[in-house]
Amino acid sequence: MRPETLDLTAIRADFPILSREVNGHPFVYLDSGATSQKPRQVLDAERHFVENFTSAVHRGAHTVAGEATELFEEARARVARFVGVAADEIVWTSNATEGINLIAYGMSNASVGRGGKPAERFRLSAGDEIVVTEAEHHANLVPWQELAARTGATLRVIGLEDDGRLRLDEAAAIIGPRTKVVAFTHVSNVLGIVNPVETLVELAHAVGALVVLDACQSAPHLPLDLGSLGVDFAVFSGHKMLGPTGVGVLYGRRELLNALPPFLTGGSMITTVTLTETEYLPAPARFEAGTQRVSQAIALSSAMDYLDGVGMATIESHESSLGLRLLDGLGAIPGVRILGPGADAGVERVGLASFVVDGIHSHDVGQFLDDRGIAVRVGHHCAQPVHRRFGATATTRISTYLYNTADEVDAAVQAVADARSFFGVDR
């Protein structure tokens, strides 16, 4: 089925911020890889909930508390449907970073004996290995460094080809009998390329290792079916996919979540508490200690309604054409080097490009674009190792979403070209 094209005028009308001006120019928002804008429908859904249903979820016995609890759990089911898994396999977190830390600390707790026999497969000690890639966001690297340091396990890294693709030969050599976890990103937040999830899942599962997928840059932009990808855990953040800040999602296969020792402990995640010990609820409740981000979860489920209303395949196709336009435009500017494969490499990628402009620091490129009301990301985008791999300290990153137009991409490309003459590097 050929994806339909977007009704950009209608979509843009749903995002009030897109009609504001910045520095005397129409606001051009090309930083959705960092955080997305939010449509009215999502803001309205959160407000409607807060105005009509505010009460203690999973605690109160009164009518409104019951209604709120139902809506909260419906939101969980909605998120589960969005990524093709069951509702009790979805845990609310603050963001993807917390989700990865939840897994890492759960394993850490298992490694000191918590969780008993069912948690044995999460135990790490000297000789075990954790595998990540050179392209990871710090959120999918630092928690594993810390877990390795706490348990004595060794962190191993799959390197990148010169065009940014994962070195699959190296992956096959590194992933072996010692491997306990393979954690990698679905779509790199710097390179924009879609990693071959199935290949890595196959390598990991062949040796009994768990797969943790960072889906932060895929869940907002591509149809995502975690169930059929076969990963064991996955995380993503609400604010990058039209939802509010403060809410994220952890997916885990049911039997794994029910065996993993909890990370944050306290109220609402227990069955019986005595002064000396406690029994925990099954997942997902065992990972949801304390008062939850209820209205944010409601808003995130509304964001998923919005995305599915437009159609994820349609969004993917729209962004793919914006991404190619971006690569073509940037590629035609002398002195611009794009990290990752170019437009002609035939590698699947999202509408995102990080690049170096020879002779101009990314902060200065970003400042020049900002002067024209164009918002992009500058710096290392929380991924220093991949920048180091490609010989850059910092890059400028342009990233699209469903609400961006071809004209906006063209305006950004033109501004990059003009920055070269402003800073005198075109002579």
Place this chain on the structure above:
Amino acid sequence: MSSSDLQNLYQQVILDHAKQKHGYGLRDDASGSSHQINPTCGDEVTLNVHPSAPGRIASISWEGHGCSISTASASLLSDIVDDDSTEDITAKIAAFRELMQSKGALDGDEELLGDAVALAGVSKYVTRIKCAMLPWVALEDALAH
């Protein structure tokens, strides 16, 4: 093509210093040194202070990489440290910090800060103040050690 605000931020003297860096290249015989990083962009500067007498700094030398604002700032800073007492240098750092925090309200004291007053425009850009401050923070830190 570009707004007057942008021209004001990137004055020619700044663009010149970003290209022709004064004081660049670390020299030995330092009485103090500091390495500073801007964690949001990875920019860094290493700065040495070279004494002429106890309590007096003859000059600074520095190395690093960064945007034109932080690079020009280090270069301009090296121009205004010229056999000064540490008290005078501390006063200059304080004056520069006040200028950076002025949100465009101050022009800067040229007698104290020399050509570094050209960086006054940075104070209107809250996201760039750290860039301009980086070498000054390094100098402050180097004097303290």
